[in-house]
Amino acid sequence: MSTLKIPVGPEDHVQGSADAECTLVEYGDYECPHCAHADPIVKRLQRHLGKRLRFVFRNFPLSQLHPHAEAAAETAEFAAARGKFWEMHDLIFENQSSLSLALFEKLAQQLGLSSADLLDALNRKEYEARVRADFTGGVRSGVNGTPTFFINGQRHNGPFEYEDLLAAIEPAGR
């Protein structure tokens, strides 16, 4: 059984309280269609479970397969450094069919961030190490594709439709 080797910490992007009964960690790739499919499912779980659920998103870009995945992840980290991680995270998934540098610039502007600063950060690979750290931590925890979910530290194997995740989360929270 694969377990989460990197505990949730201050560097993480977190929604919900540390006292929540259940912590759901997702390793995801912004260009992966299965991750885009999972995004509204996670939101529905959050609505249903409320304070009982804490959600954490970590980067796992399969960048050889997905040419925009790395830049997308770095764009989300750029926004995170300016307090807009979840806004950018959602916008990128909503626009998955048209990922491009021009789109990332447009999304930055939409969130009131400087697109020039974004381009500069991407050129200087300012957030590359951060994204790679998420990735390697995921590999060591047994992430074997995207999305991979961990429920209270245990890897969730198998399908990840709403009912599957809810059924896996409910006993974990008791």
Next chain:
Amino acid sequence: MAAILTPGTLAPEFSLSVTPDQKLALRELRGNPVILAFYPADWSPVCGDQMALYNEVLPEFQKFHAELLGISVDGVWCHEAFAQNRKLRFPLLADFEPKGAVARAYGAYRDQDGICERALFVLDKDGVIAWSYCSPIAVNPGADGILDALERLPKQE
């Protein structure tokens, strides 16, 4: 599930096609750790694909100077198309004729299906199996076991 070769065993020698006109022999890689990843077939679904994952993890394997070889019963032309499509940066070997002979030597062949098991072997620099693992056929085993095994190998001078 087949009984795969266990740690301490000298890895059986082989020479397999790596491109339509090139062969690779295991003994050529002596001196560095080798990862053998037997897998059932090219062209399994994209984002959860084991070879695509290893392609991304390659820099971590290279920190240990380890060579990764993917092995299945698919032929060289199939491997070539698959490797190009997934932009794989490591060799895929064709255990094609006699079919599955190398997989059989490692105990990693599924007679009932005519394909390789999802079996992993980490060999030390002398070609001795240091770690092996056979995953349920439908489960991508990830790379954590390989990295743990590489970490446990004696440090190279």
